Amino acid sequence: MIVYEYPFNERIRTLLRLEDLYEKFKFFVAQEHPLQHHVALATIFDMLEVAGRADLKSDLLQELERQKQSLLGYRSNPAVARDMLDAVLAELDTVSNALVNAQGKTGQNVRDNEWLMSIRGRTIIPGGACEFDLPSYHAWQRRPTEQRHADIMAWFTPLAPLFEALALVLRLLRNSGGPVKMIASSGSYQQMLQGKMYQMLRLSVDESLGAIPEISANKYMLWVRFTTQGGDLKPKPLEEDVPFELTLCNF
Structure with a gap:
């Protein structure tokens, strides 16, 4: 992972x-x-x-x-x-x-x-x-x-x-949250945070999948889009489902 x-x-x-x-x-x-x-x-x-x-x-x-x-x-x-x-x-x-x-x-x-x-x-x-x-x-x-x-x-x-x-x-901080198993459908995942303040997000993904997360988040919404690397190492959108573990950390 x-x-x-x-x-x-x-x-x-x-x-x-x-x-x-x-x-x-x-x-x-x-x-x-x-x-x-x-x-x-x-x-x-x-x-x-x-x-x-x-x-x-x-x-x-x-x-x-x-x-x-x-x-x-x-x-x-x-x-x-x-x-x-x-x-x-x-x-x-x-x-x-x-x-x-x-x-x-x-x-x-x-x-x-x-x-x-x-x-x-x-x-x-x-x-x-x-x-x-x-x-x-x-x-x-x-x-x-x-x-x-x-x-x-x-x-x-x-x-x-x-x-x-x-x-x-x-x-x-890292120990303040527990990992939750998630699925990014067609390489994309969204979650409403409803104004709750977090300090840090931790995302774990199986190395063998070759999936690289691009993360953006604020107190209202979390968005993860997975990409992969081709021979030129340029990120390309990943269109398949990606299992991952998500941990939201806050004191």
Whole structure:
């Protein structure tokens, strides 16, 4: 099954973008080649661009507190697994405290580093990070793998609490809904949402079908149109029935 996700608002869209960048960063920073570490460092710069919203940290703190208060209300419910509930509450406290203790604006340590900012300014230019443009960066890339890795992790570490918080928020959001089996007749599916607000949609489809969903949604209506790819990879309408699983997520 391939899972496709669709955000209903800009806040969730931002969190999903940052999550995607974080997965990319973790992959490339774990590699050894200087070019792979270049991608990891450039990804940190991309993170700063996306996370530049001043209210992102406060948004996450408010959401974590809201989730905590909501979960506390389940403590009196005998049907709830107390151990699991306490574990989630403890995780919420740990992540919230780490985010509160993160000083200054997100990524300020990178912005205050003139050497990193000089690299950032060149990487936005196609081919701008060549050795003749940035000889000091070229020299750094020739340092031992372990040293490069340590440097990159040191630059990233102040950002870690933010990514731990958004990972927890997205996990709770994804777990808030249950999948429902649906059929897209002749490759098309519509559902009236009747003004109910959702945060995110998750759609799972069998990989072997070769069906690719094009999703549009608002608080009134959800529309999914499935396409497929030919040899030229250009999307083409899929005219047959497509079974899929739909999950509507909301806190």
